[in-house]
Amino acid sequence: MAEFAYEPEPAGAVVLAPGETAREIAGKSPWRLAGRRFMRNRVALAALVLFVLIVVVTFAAPLYAKHVAHADPFANNLNGTTVVDGKRIEVLQQGGGPLKLGETPIGPTWHSNFFLGADNQGRDVAARVLYGGRASLLIGIGSALLACLAALLLALVAGFFGGPVDVILSRLMDLIWAFPIFLLAISLATVLLTAPDGLQWGPVRVDPSSLWVPTLIIALVYVPYVYRPVRGQVLSVREKEYVEAAIAQGASNLRLMFSEILPNVLTTVIVMLPLMIATTILTESALSFLSIGVQPPKASWGTIIDDGQNLLYSRPWVAIAPGIMIVLTVLSLNVLGDGVRDALDPRAKLRIKG
Amino acid sequence: MKRSTLLAAIVVAMAVLAAACGSSSNTTSSGGGGGSSSSSTPSGSAETAGARGGTLITRANAAPSGSPDPQVNYTLQEWQFLIITHDGLVGFKRVGGAEGTKLVPDLATEVPTPTDNGKTYAFTLRDGIKFSNGKTVTGADVKATFERLFKIGDSPNAGSWYNVIQGADACIKTPKSCDLSKGIEVNGNQITFHLTTGDPEFLFKLAVPFGFILPADTPAKHVDIPPPGTGPYKWTEYKPTTQMKVERNTFFKEWSKDAQPDGLPDAIEQRFGLSVQAEVTQVENGQADYISNVDQVPADRLPELSAKYSKQLHVNPLLQTEYMALNTNVPPFDNEKARQAVNFATDRNALVKIFGGPQLATPTCQVLPPNLPGYQPYCPYTANPGAKWSAPDMAKAQQLVEESGTKGMKVKVNSDTTDVHKAIGEYFVGLLNKLGYKATPQFLSSDIQYPYAQNSKNKVQLAWSDWFADYPAASDFLNILLGCGSFHPNSNSSPNIAQFCDKGIQAQMDKATATAIEDQNAANQQWAAVDKATTDKAPWVALVNQKMLDFTSARVKGFQFSPQWYFLLAQASVK
Numbered sequence: 001m002a003e004f005a006y007e008p009e010p011a012g013a014v015v016l017a018p019g020e021t022a023r024e025i026a027g028k029s030p031w032r033l034a035g036r037r038f039m040r041n042r043v044a045l046a047a048l049v050l051f052v053l054i055v056v057v058t059f060a061a062p063l064y065a066k067h068v069a070h071a072d073p074f075a076n077n078l079n080g081t082t083v084v085d086g087k088r089i090e091v092l093q094q095g096g097g098p099l100k101l102g103e104t105p106i107g108p109t110w111h112s113n114f115f116l117g118a119d120n121q122g123r124d125v126a127a128r129v130l131y132g133g134r135a136s137l138l139i140g141i142g143s144a145l146l147a148c149l150a151a152l153l154l155a156l157v158a159g160f161f162g163g164p165v166d167v168i169l170s171r172l173m174d175l176i177w178a179f180p181i182f183l184l185a186i187s188l189a190t191v192l193l194t195a196p197d198g199l200q201w202g203p204v205r206v207d208p209s210s211l212w213v214p215t216l217i218i219a220l221v222y223v224p225y226v227y228r229p230v231r232g233q234v235l236s237v238r239e240k241e242y243v244e245a246a247i248a249q250g251a252s253n254l255r256l257m258f259s260e261i262l263p264n265v266l267t268t269v270i271v272m273l274p275l276m277i278a279t280t281i282l283t284e285s286a287l288s289f290l291s292i293g294v295q296p297p298k299a300s301w302g303t304i305i306d307d308g309q310n311l312l313y314s315r316p317w318v319a320i321a322p323g324i325m326i327v328l329t330v331l332s333l334n335v336l337g338d339g340v341r342d343a344l345d346p347r348a349k350l351r352i353k354g
Numbered sequence: 355m356k357r358s359t360l361l362a363a364i365v366v367a368m369a370v371l372a373a374a375c376g377s378s379s380n381t382t383s384s385g386g387g388g389g390s391s392s393s394s395t396p397s398g399s400a401e402t403a404g405a406r407g408g409t410l411i412t413r414a415n416a417a418p419s420g421s422p423d424p425q426v427n428y429t430l431q432e433w434q435f436l437i438i439t440h441d442g443l444v445g446f447k448r449v450g451g452a453e454g455t456k457l458v459p460d461l462a463t464e465v466p467t468p469t470d471n472g473k474t475y476a477f478t479l480r481d482g483i484k485f486s487n488g489k490t491v492t493g494a495d496v497k498a499t500f501e502r503l504f505k506i507g508d509s510p511n512a513g514s515w516y517n518v519i520q521g522a523d524a525c526i527k528t529p530k531s532c533d534l535s536k537g538i539e540v541n542g543n544q545i546t547f548h549l550t551t552g553d554p555e556f557l558f559k560l561a562v563p564f565g566f567i568l569p570a571d572t573p574a575k576h577v578d579i580p581p582p583g584t585g586p587y588k589w590t591e592y593k594p595t596t597q598m599k600v601e602r603n604t605f606f607k608e609w610s611k612d613a614q615p616d617g618l619p620d621a622i623e624q625r626f627g628l629s630v631q632a633e634v635t636q637v638e639n640g641q642a643d644y645i646s647n648v649d650q651v652p653a654d655r656l657p658e659l660s661a662k663y664s665k666q667l668h669v670n671p672l673l674q675t676e677y678m679a680l681n682t683n684v685p686p687f688d689n690e691k692a693r694q695a696v697n698f699a700t701d702r703n704a705l706v707k708i709f710g711g712p713q714l715a716t717p718t719c720q721v722l723p724p725n726l727p728g729y730q731p732y733c734p735y736t737a738n739p740g741a742k743w744s745a746p747d748m749a750k751a752q753q754l755v756e757e758s759g760t761k762g763m764k765v766k767v768n769s770d771t772t773d774v775h776k777a778i779g780e781y782f783v784g785l786l787n788k789l790g791y792k793a794t795p796q797f798l799s800s801d802i803q804y805p806y807a808q809n810s811k812n813k814v815q816l817a818w819s820d821w822f823a824d825y826p827a828a829s830d831f832l833n834i835l836l837g838c839g840s841f842h843p844n845s846n847s848s849p850n851i852a853q854f855c856d857k858g859i860q861a862q863m864d865k866a867t868a869t870a871i872e873d874q875n876a877a878n879q880q881w882a883a884v885d886k887a888t889t890d891k892a893p894w895v896a897l898v899n900q901k902m903l904d905f906t907s908a909r910v911k912g913f914q915f916s917p918q919w920y921f922l923l924a925q926a927s928v929k
Contacts, residue, residue, distance in 0.1 A: 076777075076784050078704035092707050095657035098664045101714060101903070102656025103707045120653070120708075121777060194798060194806060196813050209794040291771035295795050297780045310773045313631070314654040 030344075037343040044339020051332040054325070058133030065127040068112045073131050074297040077122030084109050091122040104314050116317045119307045121297075129321045132299035137329070139215045139293075139300070140281035146219035148269050148276060151226035155265075156257050158227075159234025170231070173224040181221050182286065188217045189292035209295040214287055218280050225279075226272055233265040240264075267344045274337035278330040285326055301326050404911035404927020410619040412923070413633040414646035417594035417626050421576045424563050424583075425502060425509045430920060431648045433563050435624070438617055438924040439486075439600055440566035440583030443477050443496070443545070444557055445613045448922060450914030455826045457557055460613035461491060461567055461584065462545075465557065472552025472871035479543040484605040485569050486588035493540035498570035501525070504532040505574035515559045518549040530574075554870035554877070558825035586617040586924060597625040617924030618912070631655070634905065638663065643907040643928060647920045651903055653710055653773070659905060668904040669713060670915040673823040675723050675831065676709075678782060678895040679807070679851035681815050686760030686791065693892035695758065696816075697735035699751035699785055702743050705897050708777045715898040717743040720889045721831050723899045725917075727874070728828035728866075728881030732889060751789060761790040768796045769818035770803035778818050778897070786816075805846035810853060817851050820900075825918070828881035829870075833863050836888055854893035859884060 028036070038044060065073050080091040084106070091114070095102035105118035116125040158169040176184070192199060192213050199206040199213070206212045237243065243260050251260070281301075287293030288302025296303055301322035308319025418432035424440060427433070437448075445460035447453050459465050462477040469476075483491045503509050503516060504525035513526050525532035539546040549556065559565060572581045579592040586608075587600035601621045608616045628636065630649045636642040638659075645651065651659065659667055680687035680696065687693050702717030709715035716724075719733035731741035738744050755761050765786050769779030779795050786793035796814075798806055807817035823830050834840050838855035842848040862884045870877035889896070904921050906913055911927045 074784075076704070076781050078707045078781070079701065094711050095660045097657070097660035097662070099660045099667055099669065099713055101660040101667070101669075101710060102653055103711045104654070104657050120773070121780060190799070190802075193796065194802070194812070196811075207794060208796065291776070291797055291799075295797060296776060297783060297795070310652060311654045313652075314657065 034343040038339055041339045041342060044336055044342070047332040047335035047339065050328065051336055054133065054329050054332065055137060058130050058137060061127065061130035061134050064130050065124070069115070069124045069127045070113055071124035071127050073123050073127035073299065075123070076297075077118070080122045082106070082109075082113055084111070084114075091118045092120075105311070105318075107315055108317050116321050117315055119304070119315075119318050120311060121307075125304070125318050125321060128299045128304055129301070129325060132294075132301045132304050132322055133325055133329075135211060135294050135298060135300040136281055136284055136288075136302070136326075139211055139218065139284045140277050142215045143218035143222070143280045143284070144273060144276035146215065147222040147280070148226050148273055150219065151223045152230055152262075152265075152269055154223070155227050155230035155234050156261060159231045160238060160253070160257050160261065162235075166231075169227075173227045176221065177224040177228075179221075181283065184221050185217050185283065185287055186290065186292055188220070189213065189287060192217070193292065193295075209298070211294065211298070214284055214293040218283050218287070221283075222276060222280060226269065226276065229272070230265055230268055233268050234261055237261050237264045271337065271341040271344055274333045274340060278333035278337070281326065281329055281333075285322075404618055405929040406618050406927070407620050408928040409621040409623060410644070410910075410923060410926060410928050411642045412622065412624045412644040412646055413628060413636060413642045413649075414624055414626055415628065415630055415633070415649050417598065418648075422578065422580055422592050422594075422598075423506065423576045424566055424568070424580045425499075425506055426576060427563070428510045429648065431624075431646050434647070434919060434921070434923055435587075435589075435598065435600055435622070436563040436566065436580060436583075437585070437919055438587045438614075438622075439580060439585040439589055439603070440563065440568070441483075441585060441614055442560050442562070442565045442567065443479075445561050446916065446918040447612050448615055448916065448919075448925070449612075450916055450922065452917070454916035454918050457561060458610065458612040460561075460610065461496075468552070468556070468871065472554055472556075473549045475547040475549075475556060477545045477547075479545060480609055481543065483584050483609060485582040485584055486603040486605055487569065487582040488605055489569055489582075491567060491584060492570075493543060493545050495567050495570045496545050497534060497538045497540050498572075499566075499568050500538055501532045501534050502568065502572060502574050503564060504529050504534075506576065509564060511559075511564060515564070518551055518553045518556065520548045520550055523550075552868070552871045554867065554874070555825065555827050555829065558827065562825065585614055587622065590621075591623075595626065597623055599623045615925065618927045618929075619924065622923050634659070637666075637905050637907050640907050640909060643910050643926075644921060644923070645905055647902065647904070651905055656710055656903075663905070666906050666908060666910075668902075668906065668913055668915060668921075670902045670904070670917075671725065672900055672902050673723050673726055673826065673917065674820060674900050675718065675721060676705075676715075676778075676820045676897040676900060677721075677818075678778075678897065679817045679819055680893055680895065681813070681817075681851070681853055682855075682893055683810070683853045684813050684815055686758065686763040686765065687815060689758045689760055690892060691754045691758035692760045694735065695751040695754035695789060696782075696786070697751075697892050697895050698747045698754065699789055700735070700895050700897070701746045701785075702897060703745075705778065705781065708774055708781070709898055709900060710903075713901070714903060715900050718896045718899050719743050720885055720896055721836065721894065722828055722881070722885045723823075723831075726823065726826060726828055726831070728878040728885060730882040730885070732886050734890060735892075748788075755789050755791075763791055765791045765793045765815050766796045767793055767816050768798070768803065768807050768814045770800040771797050772800055775800075775818050782816060807851050808848040809844060809846050810841075810848065811844045814851070819851055828878070828885070829863065829867060832881065832884050832888060833867070836893055837863055852893035854888075854891070856888075856891060859887050859891070862887065 065071055077091055081088050082091055092103040092105055094100050105120055106114055107117040114124055119125055154169050158166040193208045198208050246256055246260050284293050285302035288300045289306045294300035294303050304322040305319045311318045418427055418429040420427055424436050441460045443462040444457050444465050447456040447458045457465050461480055463480055466475050466477055479493055503512050507529050516522055519534055520537035521534045537548050568581050580589045586603055586606045588603040590601045591599035630652055633645045634655050637645060680693045682688055706712055706715045706717060719735045722729045733743045736743045737747045767779050767782045769775045776797050779797055783793045783795050806812055807814045821835055834849055836850055836854045838860045840850035841853050841855055866877045866880035869880055909928050912925055914922045914925050916922050
């Protein structure tokens, strides 16, 4: 499991990106500067284009399934047939040899229907990979946003108020951090999946097979990973002169937190967000691979790899295709994250620990 | 026996046992019969008998689950070894095919005919049989064995199978001071069992490893390696992380070829730790000889094996039923029409594909599997009702759903996360949605799915399960899985997952059990009627009866498949 540590630049320091002169940045707002630096980083731009492309393609899954594959990627198709090279054939084909053992799904046709072949339920793999991407991205982005938002709020409160509030929140985060991520996620998922009536918070009810379950679980386990660096930033910013000036002017606590401190720690979260998304997508895939994330017949890249591992010998594309999608997505997000960091915070250090 | 819980099952397959309880001599078979259905190797009779010597190397992904103690372990994986290291008073004939379900005398001189309404069983112990530690088997060992069964405290079936022995009730309450003097009378070589009630299946229970005779001085606590036994092999290694091994017992002299023939290999090993895919590759390459019955050959290797290694494959029917239990106490399946609707809608041919095709599974509508005593083919839930399933009847199913008034209800489909069972669960989610229900899946790890589905507290509506016969008797399916006494509310150990209890049908079951003491054939007819009556009430969607696929190396000769014990390891030659 990769962990990352983010060391932001000291607040208030003048920062120049490589090849940048003071004259060039004079009079420009930090956001404009960041945009300018990002646009000059071609690798990061390419990563952004790739990520957007993946998002667009996966979110077009219903169109692909309906108009190209002509298939329902969630309904089993065990007795289905399809036409390949003008011949109607069964999607699941009986094994050969004298004993005729086994039922093997058809492999890639490289045509519109069953482009990547079928899985062991006779479903179109290409359509499922696209739908699976939608679920993986929704959960990955959703849980990363939730984790970042929760961590930001908690870090603001803990760092600003300090004292017992800080101690309690920080120890709580340490407690969550102390659990191995997958052990905690698996435990939570098992409890939620076996709850006879799902999750119930007052009028809000979450069905155990809902995408919200993996989203909330993954968000929860990653909150401490964002909380720690942000809290450190808050502690540092809180002692700055402009904050003290605001206090002297009688600013309320809320104003201090959200108008003075938040804008100065937000870049830390923004830099971490793409990397968090990459990490949460990987976590979602792992949980779904273990059958405790997205619940079939819904698809995610993890569930499709799980389906594909039983077909590795005969139909490797079932596992390879979602694997490639995960690699491309995580790669693009990591490069994008580096680009955002360079743009917002050129001298910050971002270390990935294997 | 539940396969998924026990990792492997005792499977009593194919043969029709008309086993007149208590007599080996009048056991008959009819129909069905033995042998493999599609194997390139007839399982009912050995291939060319091979030579003695060599080491048979078997592979399993992991060691048998639970304690290695022979009175505690409940996996066929270990039982396949225990049957060649230990003996009971009676045993299943050690041959392939239908004959393999026949009871024959083992440590006893003959299979007794019960007296006193099935409450008394008298045995005479053979003279001169020795344990692998050199000590002679005596009546005291027999009594001590059954006392230890209770003293050990957690023998799985002590309270359900052996509680009929007089004095056993007190042993269950206070295991440490268990005394079966009243229930097991020993007089020299004469041993008499006194039961509290007539039990037509008692002899079967003596023929499985829980009833195998151990030395009287075996400590009444779990052992790390099975203690000395009387078979042709003795345990020499049991390391759960690496391997278990049996080697020749030098004190063994063959006393009955039927019950305990001498073995051919000098040693038999089972090595652990590889994935099943790697195990298949090892057998292909001749690095191993056999994949344990607990590890199923992966579906995507079947076409390759079928094409290239057909002579090393052995397909044999099992005495087993795959089913979806419909909870008869929770909506919507507390409604009989709703249950029948799902039965009519189920496309069992599609499910056969999930199990690997028609060579490895056959559709069924009823509780009892083919070849079990009392089995009579019956399928009311098909396009053309009769003896066999032919096609789903969606129109009828939709009509029944409408009539039941359950359309639109939410249904959670419970199954485990193994490949095949998850696929079955997904199939039923789709089917129920097609019928107008709002179905969602609930796939749980195979370790927790079975206890979870059994517990009525969890309100499971539709759950996948399967059952393998412990021994060839209809009651082992009907009474255990659908009898009123098998439903224990709020318990993880309540095998009647459907929570089905029909007093009329229960009375029929009780009558059939009583009849079996005197007349097994008449009892079989009564069990057939129970099977039909139960199937009509639709507490299950019976899916398929599976077949066993064994893959052996090219050097293995003399493969025999016993319906009771699967591949008879000691009867195969590797020389």
